[in-house]
Amino acid sequence: MSAKPLPGAVPDEIEDSSAPLIEHLAELRTRLIWSVLAFVAAMLACFFVWQPIYGFLTRPLCVALEARGQNCALVFLSLQEGFFLAFSISMMAGLVLAFPVISYQMWRFVAPGLYRSEKNAFLPFLIASPFMFFLGAGFAYYIVTPMAFSFFLTFQDTGTLASPEAAEAAAREAGTAAMVFQGSAKAYLNLTMAFIVAFGLCFQLPVLLTLLGRAGIVSARGLARVRKYALVGILVLAAVATPPDVMSQIILFLVVYPLYEVSIFLVRRSERAREARLRAEGVLGPNESLYGEEDEAAAADGKA
Numbered sequence: 001m002s003a004k005p006l007p008g009a010v011p012d013e014i015e016d017s018s019a020p021l022i023e024h025l026a027e028l029r030t031r032l033i034w035s036v037l038a039f040v041a042a043m044l045a046c047f048f049v050w051q052p053i054y055g056f057l058t059r060p061l062c063v064a065l066e067a068r069g070q071n072c073a074l075v076f077l078s079l080q081e082g083f084f085l086a087f088s089i090s091m092m093a094g095l096v097l098a099f100p101v102i103s104y105q106m107w108r109f110v111a112p113g114l115y116r117s118e119k120n121a122f123l124p125f126l127i128a129s130p131f132m133f134f135l136g137a138g139f140a141y142y143i144v145t146p147m148a149f150s151f152f153l154t155f156q157d158t159g160t161l162a163s164p165e166a167a168e169a170a171a172r173e174a175g176t177a178a179m180v181f182q183g184s185a186k187a188y189l190n191l192t193m194a195f196i197v198a199f200g201l202c203f204q205l206p207v208l209l210t211l212l213g214r215a216g217i218v219s220a221r222g223l224a225r226v227r228k229y230a231l232v233g234i235l236v237l238a239a240v241a242t243p244p245d246v247m248s249q250i251i252l253f254l255v256v257y258p259l260y261e262v263s264i265f266l267v268r269r270s271e272r273a274r275e276a277r278l279r280a281e282g283v284l285g286p287n288e289s290l291y292g293e294e295d296e297a298a299a300a301d302g303k304a
Contacts, residue, residue, distance in 0.1 A: 031105040038101035043094030050086040053093050054185075057192055060141065064149040065181075068156075074185040085185050092193065099130065129207050136203030139255065140195045148195070148248045156181055195248070198241035202256045206263045213267030220268035223260075230260050 046053065062072035076082050107126065111119060156179050212218045223230070238252040 028109055031109045035098070035102040035105045038098040038105075039094055042097035043090045046093035046097065047086065047090040050089045050093070053089050054085070054189075057089075057189065060145040060192070061149050061183075061188060063146055064153055067150065068153060070153075070181070074183050074188055077184050077186070081184075081186050085189060088186075088189065103130070125207055125211050129204060132203040132207055133200040136199040136201070137196045139203075140199035144199065144248060144251055145192060145195050147251070151247055153181060155179065194241075199252065199255070202237070202241065202252065203259065205256060205259045206266055209260075209263035210266040210270060213270050218267065220264050220271055223264045223267060227260075231257065234260065 058072070058074065061074075065072045076085075103126065209218060209223065213220070234253055234256050235249075238249040238256065241252060
């Protein structure tokens with residue numbers, strides 16, 4: 001049975017674009033050029049303010065050191081490390097600053113090839129993706145990194161001494177080697193960005209799975225059935241994405257696994273909405289379903 005258009009509904013048409021391949025390639029080149037120009041301009045602008053950005057990124061470490069009565073300072077291990085540190089920070093901040101322009105250019109390239117209904121379905125995900133990334137990055141910055149850095153600093157033997165020099169003097173008197181944190185600025189930045197990017201990407205899980213569900217690639221029933229395998233996979237992901245710190249791995253797992261359950265709920269809602277729409281259009285009968293068994297039975301299969 002073919003779908004019957006609803007009264008007053010706008011035809012779901014694709015934009016009239018029958019341009020040859022060379023014109024599509026030229027359009028892609030134009031969009032890429034604008035994206036690169038936006039990134040370069042944002043990176044150059046951030047290069048002049050890299051020190052405040054560096055201060056913002058080092059704040060979790062300074063809080064952890066101040067809580068232990070230590071001075072907050074990082075060192076350069078090579079002469080050129082300061083320049084490359086500023087360049088890395090500028091690239092990172094420039095990419096974040098230019099992301100709206102880059103995403104808009106990519107959308108302008110892809111949009112003419114989508115049906116109107118596909119555009120309406122895709123736009124919420126285009127907005128949700130950066131929101132979830134920044135939510136994960138903020139969770140890593142404000143919650144995870146202070147806890148992780150405090151844990152790492154417990155392996156010092158400074159006690160309540162206020163400086164590495166005092167700890168070294170105490171160690172000399174005891175005839176032992178002092179263990180004092182004198183971190184590299186580059187190593188610290190890499191570690192902090194690993195936390196932020198890992199949590200930001202993991203928070204994309206509901207967006208990705210819901211989008212796949214809308215495309216019909218995954219289903220709520222299938223996600224529920226592989227729940228036990230997803231649990232193992234998330235544990236492995238937590239071990240790979242975070243440094244060898246059990247506390248950080250546990251935190252990442254405790255955050256990502258609920259996101260997987262949220263993804264099942266969102267995919268199930270999407271499936272119900274699609275079935276309701278098809279029933280309203282007359283494509284499905286009142287007792288017909290696109291996804292087989294009831295959702296509750298599917299969830300029970302996943303927990304078995």
